[in-house]
Amino acid sequence: MRYHIVSLAAVFLALALGIVLGATKVSSPILAGLQTDKTSLTAEKDQLAAQNTALSGRVGGDDKFAGAVGNLAVRGTLPNASVVVVTTADADPGDRDAVLSLLSRAGAKVTAQVQVTDQFADPAHAADLRTLAARVLPTGAQLPDTPSAGATGGALLASVLLTDKSGKTTVKADQATAALSALASGGFLQASGSVTPGRLVVVVTGGAATGGSEADKAGAIAAMATQLKSAAGGVVVAGRQGSDQGTGAVGVIRSDTAQSAAVSTVDNVDTATGRLATVLALVEQNGGGIGRYGFASNAQAQIPTLGVS
Numbered sequence: 001m002r003y004h005i006v007s008l009a010a011v012f013l014a015l016a017l018g019i020v021l022g023a024t025k026v027s028s029p030i031l032a033g034l035q036t037d038k039t040s041l042t043a044e045k046d047q048l049a050a051q052n053t054a055l056s057g058r059v060g061g062d063d064k065f066a067g068a069v070g071n072l073a074v075r076g077t078l079p080n081a082s083v084v085v086v087t088t089a090d091a092d093p094g095d096r097d098a099v100l101s102l103l104s105r106a107g108a109k110v111t112a113q114v115q116v117t118d119q120f121a122d123p124a125h126a127a128d129l130r131t132l133a134a135r136v137l138p139t140g141a142q143l144p145d146t147p148s149a150g151a152t153g154g155a156l157l158a159s160v161l162l163t164d165k166s167g168k169t170t171v172k173a174d175q176a177t178a179a180l181s182a183l184a185s186g187g188f189l190q191a192s193g194s195v196t197p198g199r200l201v202v203v204v205t206g207g208a209a210t211g212g213s214e215a216d217k218a219g220a221i222a223a224m225a226t227q228l229k230s231a232a233g234g235v236v237v238a239g240r241q242g243s244d245q246g247t248g249a250v251g252v253i254r255s256d257t258a259q260s261a262a263v264s265t266v267d268n269v270d271t272a273t274g275r276l277a278t279v280l281a282l283v284e285q286n287g288g289g290i291g292r293y294g295f296a297s298n299a300q301a302q303i304p305t306l307g308v309s
Contacts, residue, residue, distance in 0.1 A: 070276045071105045077283045077306075078108040082198035084161050085110055086228075088221055088249075089118045090206030092240065095269045099204060099238065102279045111198035112161055113191070114180075120153055120188045121220035123213050129153050129188055136182040138171035144227060150220030153188065154227030162231045163197045170197075199233045200282055201225075204269060205249050207242030214247035222252040222259055229262045234285025238269035238278040244296035254298045260290075267294030277303040 083103055087096050103110055119125045126149035133143060133156040141159035144151050160176035163169055169176070176197075183189035203225050209217040222237070229235040243250040244267040253259040264281040268274035277293040284291060284304045292299045 070102060070272060073276060074102050074106040074279045074283075076107050077280070078103065078106040078200075078286065081106075081108040081200055081286065082111045082163065082167070082196075083108045083200045083202060083282070084112045084114070084198040084232075086157070086201060086203045086224075087113070087115045088121070088203070088205040089115065090209070091115070091204045092206065092270065095238070095240065095275070096204045098272075098275045099202060099269070099278055102275055103202070103282075106279055106283070108200070109198075111196040113193065114157075114161070114195065115190045115192070116153070116221075116224070117188055117190065118211070118217075119186075120224075121150065121209075121217040123149070123216040123220075125149075125188075126220075128186065132182055132186050132188070136179040138175035138179060141171060148220070148223045150223030151227045153183075153220075154224035155230075156183070157224070158228050158231040161195070161197055162201070162228070163199050164231075165233070167199065200286060201228050201232045201235045202278060202282060203228075203235065203237045203249075204278075205237065205239045205243060207240040208245045208247040208251075209249075215252075218247050218249045218252045221249040222256070222263075225249070225253065225263050226259045234264075234282055235262070236264045236266065236278055236281045236285060238266040238274065238281075240270040241268060241295075243267050244294065244298055250294075250296075251298070254292055260292065262290070264290050265292050265294075265299075267292075267296045267299055273302055280304045280306060 085096065085100065100110060120129065129149045130152050133152045137143060137156060138159050143155050146152070156179060159171055160179050180189065180191060180195060184191065203221070205221060208214065225235055225237045237249055237253060239248055239250040242248055244254065245251045246255065250265045250267045253263050253265050264285050266274050266277045266281060269278055274294055281291060281293055281304050283306060291301070291304055293301055293303055295302070
């Protein structure tokens, strides 16, 4: 028995000694390797942080420059142009007011300001919007043959908010007033001040849609803007950061070949650069051009490049 006990003790002692020695031999290179990896990752992190700081500084500098020269850059670019400004429920009032200020500097006259509500883009109210549009559609106007409530609402808005190429209204004033009143009573629209038809359109929206049915809501606003372009001399949709995603109106337009061939988009209207791009994109649209502007990967440039005459 003593022999067996001594033998077992020797085995466990040898096992413990082997573990200690093995761990020491193995852990040293592993720890050395981990330390090297840590040093490398730390250096990489510091480099990326420095690059991020530098890029942020450049973006901030560009934005300050755009804010400083914005009024001068747009001055006289839209002489006597009539513009309708449409905002969505999630649009920031500061973005709208900044765009309005630049439009004024450009020489444009804002003839109407309307805001479409959450209900306008909500698929739960799509049937109600289509029914209302068919009921109050002014004489001579037509609705598109599509189940899209956004396109239907856009066609109704186009008939009462836009002029023809010669600058003349296309429907009777009393019918236009009745249609806008019906949209307001139905919870689809809010108007600010007097409403007179215009020729160009700026749609100011927020970022990515929220609150459920995000893709449908973004699609409704995109369809509205595209339908407005069928009657307008130019349409620009300007959204905040995130609007370029699949649940943002800008992203929906950019992902659709037909829509992106009709409507210009800006994905950073919450910056001075984006607001300048919005007005210059409208100038470009007024001249028959089109583009995608902002900081997102699916933008072609920060701002339009306009010819100098």
